[in-house]
Amino acid sequence: MTKTSTKLLLSLVVPLLLFGMYACAHTTSMATVHPTEVPAFPVCSDCHTDSRAALNHTSDFSTTHKFYAVQNKQACTICHKESFCSDCHAHKEEIKPSDKYKDSVERALPHRGDYLNQHKIDGRVNPASCMKCHGRSNNERCRVCHK
Amino acid sequence: MKSINLCLSERSEPGAFRLLVLTSLLLGPLLFPALSAAVNLSGDSRTYLQSRETAIDQNILGVYEYLDFAVQNVGNETISFHTGGWLRYDLRDEQFGRKSNNDLQYSYLSFRAATDNTVVNLGRVMVFEGVASERVDGVYARTDMAAGFGISAFAGNPVETNSDLSGNDLIYGGRIGHQGGDLYRIGVSALKVEKDSDDYREEQGVDLWLHPMNKVDITGRSSYNGVTKGWMEHAYALSLGPFDKVRLNTEASWINYDDYFFRATISAFALQPGLLTPHEGVRILGQDISYAATDKLYFTADYKNFNYDIAGNANYYGGKVNYAYSSVSGSGFSYHRMEGESDRLQYDEYRLYGYTKIDRTNLAVDLIDISYANAINGVDNSYSLSVAALYDLNEAWKMGADAEYSRNPDFDRDVRAFVKVLYRFGSKGGV
Numbered sequence: 001m002t003k004t005s006t007k008l009l010l011s012l013v014v015p016l017l018l019f020g021m022y023a024c025a026h027t028t029s030m031a032t033v034h035p036t037e038v039p040a041f042p043v044c045s046d047c048h049t050d051s052r053a054a055l056n057h058t059s060d061f062s063t064t065h066k067f068y069a070v071q072n073k074q075a076c077t078i079c080h081k082e083s084f085c086s087d088c089h090a091h092k093e094e095i096k097p098s099d100k101y102k103d104s105v106e107r108a109l110p111h112r113g114d115y116l117n118q119h120k121i122d123g124r125v126n127p128a129s130c131m132k133c134h135g136r137s138n139n140e141r142c143r144v145c146h147k
Numbered sequence: 148m149k150s151i152n153l154c155l156s157e158r159s160e161p162g163a164f165r166l167l168v169l170t171s172l173l174l175g176p177l178l179f180p181a182l183s184a185a186v187n188l189s190g191d192s193r194t195y196l197q198s199r200e201t202a203i204d205q206n207i208l209g210v211y212e213y214l215d216f217a218v219q220n221v222g223n224e225t226i227s228f229h230t231g232g233w234l235r236y237d238l239r240d241e242q243f244g245r246k247s248n249n250d251l252q253y254s255y256l257s258f259r260a261a262t263d264n265t266v267v268n269l270g271r272v273m274v275f276e277g278v279a280s281e282r283v284d285g286v287y288a289r290t291d292m293a294a295g296f297g298i299s300a301f302a303g304n305p306v307e308t309n310s311d312l313s314g315n316d317l318i319y320g321g322r323i324g325h326q327g328g329d330l331y332r333i334g335v336s337a338l339k340v341e342k343d344s345d346d347y348r349e350e351q352g353v354d355l356w357l358h359p360m361n362k363v364d365i366t367g368r369s370s371y372n373g374v375t376k377g378w379m380e381h382a383y384a385l386s387l388g389p390f391d392k393v394r395l396n397t398e399a400s401w402i403n404y405d406d407y408f409f410r411a412t413i414s415a416f417a418l419q420p421g422l423l424t425p426h427e428g429v430r431i432l433g434q435d436i437s438y439a440a441t442d443k444l445y446f447t448a449d450y451k452n453f454n455y456d457i458a459g460n461a462n463y464y465g466g467k468v469n470y471a472y473s474s475v476s477g478s479g480f481s482y483h484r485m486e487g488e489s490d491r492l493q494y495d496e497y498r499l500y501g502y503t504k505i506d507r508t509n510l511a512v513d514l515i516d517i518s519y520a521n522a523i524n525g526v527d528n529s530y531s532l533s534v535a536a537l538y539d540l541n542e543a544w545k546m547g548a549d550a551e552y553s554r555n556p557d558f559d560r561d562v563r564a565f566v567k568v569l570y571r572f573g574s575k576g577g578v
Contacts, residue, residue: 021292025263032259039474050329054356054364054386059437059447060396064384067366069275071324071332071354074264074289082253083191083215083231085273091282091306092250094235094242095197095211099565102549103511103535105500106469106477112498113515113531114555116202117523121491125453125461126431127416127423128380128402135411136307137282140243146415 034078042079062108066132090138189573190216196566202557205240216573225261230254253282264297265290274301277322277336278352278370282306285318297324305340308412317341324354332356339373340410348410349373355383362388377406392440398433428456443477445469453487461487465496476503493520509537509547529555537567545569 045053055068055075069076076085088097088110098109111119123130134142193213200206215231234249235242242248255270267288274281276289276299285303292298300321320338333355340348352370359365367383381401388394404427408416418425435449450464465483472478478501485494495518502511516530535549551563 018292018298021294021296022263022290024293025291027263027291029259029261029264051332051358054358058394060384060386060435063398064366064386067354067356067368067384070277070280070368071334071356073275074266081215081217082229082273086231086252089273091252092308094248095195099197100195102513102533102565103509103537103547105502105511105513106479112513114529114553117529117556118517124489124491125487126429128407131408131411131416132280134413135408135416139308139413142413142415144243146413
């Protein structure tokens with residue numbers, strides 16, 4: 001079979017296969033809003049025993065939420081509005097999250113206190129942690145010095 | 148492949164897109180009068196006034212308005228519209244070289260089916276799918292498929308800063324995932340960015356959630372740079388517990404700088420001596436253990452090791468204690484020590500905070516102190532103290548103010564103030 005005919009066959013088979021799998025899915029969509037009021041720092045495993053139990057907002061969730069979000073962001077949107085994400089994951093942002101929510105001292109928010117000096121330290125320790133938010137967006141403030 | 152020069156100048160905003168969104172916002176209810184009565188509008192307005200001084204002696208007094216709202220049931224309960232953005236105007240010295248600024252953070256029309264978790268979003272969307280954590284002006288779609296499979300795809304114009312390049316600018320990608328009941332969820336994903344028809348970014352990855360037994364969760368992902376032909380990152384976490392009152396978390400990651408910092412749009416991530424050492428790599432291993440002595444009292448101890456290929460080692464370790472007096476009041480104290488091989492990576496960090504609610508007023512105080520083993524700019528101790536208050540006028544309105552005083556290597560005395568007025572309208576649901 002030539003390379004061209006293989007490509008042609010794949011271009012026909014793959015969409016048909018995907019359409020067939022979609023047609024046979026028959027799952028019920030998640031709720032758009034959590035049916036009960038959820039407290040801050042919810043312990044999902046108090047009620048759920050399935051995969052949702054892993055979404056407990058324990059102290060390490062600020063580190064691990066990225067793994068859950070890239071697999072199943074829909075689960076996040078049951079409780080969180082888009083603005084909750086964009087407060088930190090912004091295109092352009094001039095106010096630190098910890099400045100917007102200075103009254104929420106119990107939350108794990110980035111850049112608390114004097115971050116002008118501290119970023120020089122954190123940037124040496126783990127620059128990859130800066131890159132995620134400031135590598136390709138939200139870096140207008142960085143450019144004041146990093147021309 | 149043609150060479151692409153990264154131009155560090157401001158990228159022109161997609162004005163046509165913004166105009167389209169604004170027009171649809173203003174004209175939507177007029178064009179669809181029959182729908183206007185049925186739609187459900189909800190959202191938040193946040194108005195901030197920020198006062199601070201910059202490192203170059205500017206006195207900043209900026210007014211910000213953040214507006215987020217959603218229109219549900221646009222003619223059909225499966226269709227909704229979501230938008231959010233902000234604008235700023237400076238009352239005194241201008242910030243970042245301009246008197247005013249604004250940003251459209253997200254704005255999209257969404258179709259969400261009652262079955263198969265089918266979603267189609269059209270507009271400025273935030274995409275979090277496997278290797279993609281991107282903001283895109285375009286389309287995003289996902290759906291469940293048979294036998295536990297799911298598929299997502301996105302395409303459009305990447306919303307980035309500073310990449311002012313000629314020619315077309317296109318991002319596209321997707322993820323195919325499979326969920327095996329409550330045992331695992333695994334996905335393979337890819338994204339590609341083309342600039343002027345050249346391969347600008349190309350990333351592939353695997354993401355994983357594994358739940359082999361009760362109280363054991365493994366999460367993580369690996370991502371590969373298809374342009375530099377190297378692994379960018381492996382990042383995995385293991386969560387164990389709670390076992391009675393104890394919970395353990397382990398994280399491990401490997402990052403290769405040459406592959407990871409590829410195509411950043413700011414010079415801070417340029418691979419050059421003095422900034423990020425070329426060919427550097429780091430392995431990060433972290434462990435924390437938390438113990439709930441009572442329902443109100445928590446102890447956590449944590450340790451993190453940074454092992455660099457070139458720069459040597461650094462260890463960060465410490466602990467914290469939290470006590471919740473009630474659901475609305477509590478306090479905490481933490482201590483951490485950084486021990487690295489360079490002068491800057493040797494310091495002790497302390498934090499003490501408390502919060503409470505008296506009648507309708509939330510009060511909070513936060514003290515952060517860092518003691519450097521080697522003075523920076525002649526300063527061997529940096530601290531900041533903030534006090535904040537937020538008053539609940541009613542369910543819709545809140546007003547707050549806070550002040551922060553700090554002394555650090557960049558400022559002898561830094562005083563900042565912040566005032567905010569928050570208004571929530573429409574239906575409840577979500578934060």
